[in-house]
Amino acid sequence: MGARQTLKGQQTRAAIVDTAVTIASIEGLEGLTIGRLAAELAMSKSGLFGHFGSKEELQLATVEAARQIFIHEVITPARQAARGLARLWALCDAWLSYMEREVFPGGCFFMAASAEFDNRPGPIRDQVAAQMQEWLDYLTKNVQHAQSLVQLSGSPEPAQLAFELHALVLGANWAMQLYNDRQTPARARRAILARLHGLATPQAVPLPALEDYG
Amino acid sequence: MGARQTLKGQQTRAAIVDTAVTIASIEGLEGLTIGRLAAELAMSKSGLFGHFGSKEELQLATVEAARQIFIHEVITPARQAARGLARLWALCDAWLSYMEREVFPGGCFFMAASAEFDNRPGPIRDQVAAQMQEWLDYLTKNVQHAQSLVQLSGSPEPAQLAFELHALVLGANWAMQLYNDRQTPARARRAILARLHGLATPQAVPLPALEDYG
DNA sequence: CCTACCGATCGGTAGG
DNA sequence: CCTACCGATCGGTAGG
Numbered sequence: 001m002g003a004r005q006t007l008k009g010q011q012t013r014a015a016i017v018d019t020a021v022t023i024a025s026i027e028g029l030e031g032l033t034i035g036r037l038a039a040e041l042a043m044s045k046s047g048l049f050g051h052f053g054s055k056e057e058l059q060l061a062t063v064e065a066a067r068q069i070f071i072h073e074v075i076t077p078a079r080q081a082a083r084g085l086a087r088l089w090a091l092c093d094a095w096l097s098y099m100e101r102e103v104f105p106g107g108c109f110f111m112a113a114s115a116e117f118d119n120r121p122g123p124i125r126d127q128v129a130a131q132m133q134e135w136l137d138y139l140t141k142n143v144q145h146a147q148s149l150v151q152l153s154g155s156p157e158p159a160q161l162a163f164e165l166h167a168l169v170l171g172a173n174w175a176m177q178l179y180n181d182r183q184t185p186a187r188a189r190r191a192i193l194a195r196l197h198g199l200a201t202p203q204a205v206p207l208p209a210l211e212d213y214g
Numbered sequence: 215m216g217a218r219q220t221l222k223g224q225q226t227r228a229a230i231v232d233t234a235v236t237i238a239s240i241e242g243l244e245g246l247t248i249g250r251l252a253a254e255l256a257m258s259k260s261g262l263f264g265h266f267g268s269k270e271e272l273q274l275a276t277v278e279a280a281r282q283i284f285i286h287e288v289i290t291p292a293r294q295a296a297r298g299l300a301r302l303w304a305l306c307d308a309w310l311s312y313m314e315r316e317v318f319p320g321g322c323f324f325m326a327a328s329a330e331f332d333n334r335p336g337p338i339r340d341q342v343a344a345q346m347q348e349w350l351d352y353l354t355k356n357v358q359h360a361q362s363l364v365q366l367s368g369s370p371e372p373a374q375l376a377f378e379l380h381a382l383v384l385g386a387n388w389a390m391q392l393y394n395d396r397q398t399p400a401r402a403r404r405a406i407l408a409r410l411h412g413l414a415t416p417q418a419v420p421l422p423a424l425e426d427y428g
Numbered sequence: 429c430c431t432a433c434c435g436a437t438c439g440g441t442a443g444g
Numbered sequence: 445c446c447t448a449c450c451g452a453t454c455g456g457t458a459g460g
Contacts, residue, residue, distance in 0.1 A: 012445090026333050027333070028330075033437080033438070033439085034438085034439065034440085035437070035438075035439090043445080043446095044445070044446055044447075045439090045440090046440085046441080046442095046445080046446070046447085046448095047445045047446065048445095049439085049440070049441095050445075054439085054440085055438095055439060055440085106332075106333050107332070107333075111329070111388075112329060114388065114391075114392050115325070115326060115329035115330070115388070115391075116242075116329070116330070118320075118321070118388075118391035118392045119240050119241075119320050119321075119391065125392075128392075129392050129393065132392065133393075156404075156408070160401055160404060160405070163385060163389070163398075163401050163405070164382065164385075164405045166385060167381050167382045167384060167385020167386070167388075167402075167405070168378065168381045168382075168385075170381060170384055170385050170388055171377060171378075171380060171381020171382075171384050171385070172381070174325075174328065174329070174332075174381075174384055175377070177328075177329075177332035177333065178328050178332045178339075178342075178343050178346065179343065179347075184377075187374060187377050188377075188381075190370075190374060191374070191377070191378045191381070194370070195409075198412060226429090247453080247454070247455085248454085248455065248456085249453070249454075249455090257429080257430095258429070258430055258431075259455090259456090260429080260430070260431085260432095260456085260457080260458095261429045261430065262429095263455085263456070263457095264429075268455085268456085269454095269455060269456085
C-alpha cells in the first residue's frame with residue numbers, strides 16, 4: 001500500500017508540474033500562484049502545497065519540467081542531423097519550429113523566465129541562467145565542430161557566432177509574442193541562413209537556400 | 215494660488231514618475247506597487263494614488279517617461295550622424311551605450327516591459343508595442359535611406375535588416391542582464407559591424423572596423 | 429495631501 | 445489530501 005501511495009503521489013505531482021509549466025509560460029513564474037494552480041487542478045491549496053513545501057520548490061520543479069520539454073522538442077530532433085554545420089542549422093530550425101508549434105503557449109519558456117528573473121538573485125535565477133548557458137555552450141560546440149570540419153570559416157570565434165544565432169532566435173520570439181506576427185520565424189531563418197551562407201566554405205554540406213524562406 | 219498649487223502638483227507627479235521608472239526597470243511594471251513607491255517617496259499611498267486614479271494610469275505615465283528618456287539618451291545623440299548608414303550605426307551604438315551606462319538599472323526598459331506584457335492584452339501592452347514599433351520603423355527608414363544612397367546593398371529588405379540589428383541588441387541586453395557580462399556590448403558591436411560591412415558598397419561612408427571591438 | 433479603512437489574494441501553517 | 449485559519453500586502457475608497 002505504501003508503494004501505491006507513493007506512485008499516486010508522484011502522478012499527482014507530475015500533473016501539478018505539468019499544469020504549472022503551462023501557466024508559468026503565460027503568467028510568469030511569479031504569476032504562477034498556488035491558489036490559481038490548485039483551482040485549475042480542483043485541489044485544495046494546502047494539498048498541493050504539501051508536494052513542494054515552498055513556492056520556490058514548486059518554481060524550481062517547473063523550470064526543470066520545462067527543461068525536459070525543451071530537450072525533447074528541440075535538442076532530440078536536431079540530433080538526427082550530422083554534427084557540425086548541419087546540426088547547427090537543425091538546432092536553430094528546431095528552436096524556431098518549437099516556437100511556431102507553440103509548445104509553450106506563452107512563447108519560449110526560458111526567454112520569459114530569464115527576463116523575469118534576471119534582476120532577482122536566488123536559486124531560480126541561477127537555475128535558469130545555468131540552463132541557458134548549457135544551451136549556448138551546445139551551440140558553441142557545434143560551431144567549433146563545423147569549423148574543425150572546415151564547413152565554416154574560422155573567423156568569428158565560436159562563442160561569437162553562437163551569440164549571434166541565439167540573438168536572432170530571441171528576436172524572433174520577442175516579435176512573435178509582442179506582435180503575433182507569424183512571419184517572424186521565416187525572417188529569423190533568412191537572417192540565420194544569410195549569416196551561415198556568408199561563412200560557409202565550398203566543402204560545406206548543403207544548407208537550405210535563403211530563397212526557401214521567402 | 216491655484217497656478218502655484220498646480221505647479222507643485224506637477225512637480226510632485228514628475229518626482230513620482232521619475233522614481234517609478236527606476237523601480238519598474240528593476241521590479242517590472244506590475245512589481246511596481248503603489249505602497250512601495252509611496253514608501254520610497256515618503257508619502258501616503260492615497261496621496262500618491264490621487265495623482266493617477268488607477269494603477270494602470272501610473273503604469274502608462276511610467277512608460278511614457280521611459281520613452282522620453284530613451285529618446286533623449288539614444289535617438290537624439292544618434293541624430294548627430296548623417297542620415298543613412300552612418301546614422302544606422304550610430305543608432306545601434308547609442309543603444310548599446312545606453313545599456314552600458316545603465317540609464318535604467320534593470321537594463322533596457324522596453325525589452326523588460328515587452329517581455330512582461332506580451333501576454334497581457336490592454337493599454338499598457340498596446341503602448342509598449344507601439345513604441346517599439348516606432349523604433350523598428352525608424353531603424354527601417356534609416357536602412358532604406360542607406361540603400362537609396364547606395365551605401366548598402368539592396369538585397370535584404372529594409373525591415374529584414376532592421377529586425378536583425380534589433381535582435382542583436384536584444385541579445386546583448388539579455389546576456390548583460392542575465393550574466394552581468396560587460397563584454398557583451400562589444401560582442402554585439404562586432405556582430406552588427408560584420409553584418410553591415412558585408413552589405414556595404416564601395417561608396418559607403420566609413421564604418422568602424424570590426425577589429426576596433428575585438 | 430492625510431488617516432483609516434475595505435475586500436481580495438498572497439504564501440504558508442495547524443491540526444486532523 | 446482536507447478545512448480552517450494566520451499575517452502581510454495588494455489596489456482602491458471614504459471622508460476630511
